[in-house]
Amino acid sequence: MGALSNLRVLDLTQVLAGPYCTMLLADMGADVVKIERPGGDMIRSYPPFIDDPETEAYGGYFQSVNRGKKSIELNLGDDEDRADFLSLVEEADIVVENYRSGTMEKFDLSYETLTEYNPDLIYSSIRGFGDPRTGETDRQGQPSFDLIAQALGGVMETTGQSDGPPTKTGPGVGDLFTATLNCIGILAAVNHREQTGEGQYVDTGMYDSMLSFTERAIYQQSYTGEAPTRRGNSHPTLFPYNAFKTDDGYAVIAAFNNNHWAELCDVMDREGLAEEYPTTQERFENREALRKEIADWAREQTNDELVGKLEGCVPAAPVQNTEEIFDDPHVHARDMLVPVEQPGADTDVEIAGTPIKMSETNPEPRGRAPLLDEHRDEVLGEKADVETADD
Structure with missing residues (x-):
């Protein structure tokens, strides 16, 4: 059933940050209803596809972060569809959206409006710059994506080689880390409601989240008065902690404490280095010469x-590519590659599993991503059945 099987989530999100947040909730058992605008989430048509985009319902991007959800298509600007949405709000536990600030107000579906229909509702938003309810700034209402958040939040300035340009991380941490924090906020709000009966607004901004993500750079600035910048794969205070070229690839070594350093020197047959540089500070001060020895x-x-x-x-x-990850027995033993159906293709595909493991209610992807409007009769039919029973 899952630890969150008692919760229904109305998911108004699209692209990556919001869907990743609600995917985490779905993996943990929540009944997540993805309410899609006319035409559906814009990333339904994004590649990659197995073979033919014309016959496959969606690409890997949509599949990966929308698995295990239900889908209904609603136009919130249409009176009938808006009424259907509000009827679902009355019975929902959580609403999640990642529109720009002010968008839901245009439909007269703000947090304040929705709580008139469901006073103990938990309403959660993911925005580039947060919501005015929790701290108003002149950036709110501006569009934002992962690249914007990484640029503003210090991630790009501290990522890349020292002689190279600012560089974004490969994974979209501006989206994914924000989504994870938002999920934590939602679960905290659920716990609060269990204790008090009180719902609340949960707000997570991408810019704010990147400041939390770059915590090291923040304290370095405060302590030293200097802005940290790019160091490649090295660490600003620890050594050795780096990637090294090997005969057939790259490997990382993290031998910064005294015992690990002594072991590394022994394996390299350089015991004299352990005796000459026995402390963290001495190794850090002589890191360039020592890096060459290790390299x-x-x-x-x-x-x-x-x-x-x-x-x-x-x-x-070793520094692995995804082909090597797919061959790693550890990954399979931990159920971190999950097969799901790819509608329109005569094969299954594999997506990343969930890293959250639980002994009694283990989270897991609960099937493929939905077809657009696939669950209209089921979701809205449930409401009609309840209303009929009440009559």
Whole structure:
């Protein structure tokens, strides 16, 4: 059933941040009804596809973050559809949306309006710059995407090689981290309602979330008065903590404490380095010369050789691509690749599983993403059945 199987979520979100948040809730058992604008979520048509975009219902982007949800198509500007939405709000636990600030007000469906229909509703928004209800700024109402949030929040300035340009992270952390924090806020609000009967507004801004994400840069600025910048794969205060070129790829080594450093020097047959640089501060002050020592040794090893020699005594790992991830037995043992149906293709596809593991109510993807409006009769029929019973 899932830990959240008692909750119904009305999901008005689209693209990535909002759908990822509601996907987490769905994986944990919540009944998530994705309420899509006419034509559906804009990412339904985004690639990749298995074979033919004309026959497949949606691409991998939509599949990955909308699995296990129901779908109904509503035009909130239409009186009948708006009434249907409000009828669902009356019975819902949570509403989640990621429109620009002020959008729901245009439909007269603001938090304040919805609580007239459901006083203990939990209403959650994900926006680029937060909502005026929790702190008004002149940025609110502006569009934002992951790239904008990473640029403003310091992520790009501290990512990349020291002699290269500011660089975004590969995964969309501006969306995904914000979504995860929003999910935490929703669950905190659910717990509060259990104790008090009181619903509330939950607001998570992407810019705000990136400041939380770059916590190290924030305290460095405060403590030193200097703006941190790019350091490649190295760490601003720890050494060795870096990626090194090997004979057939790259591997990372994190041997910054004294015991790990001594073990690394022993494996490299450089015991004298452990004696000459026994403290964290000494190693950090001489990091350039020591980095060259490690780099020269690493180039003589394959990834398997390097990791094999260090595994169990020094934190080390190969830098893997997704093909290698798909071949990793650990990933399969942890159920981190999940097969789901790809409508319109004669095959299943694999999407990322959930990293949240629970002994009694283990979260799991609950089937493929929905077809557009696939669950209209089921969802709105439930409401009609309730009204008939009440009569």
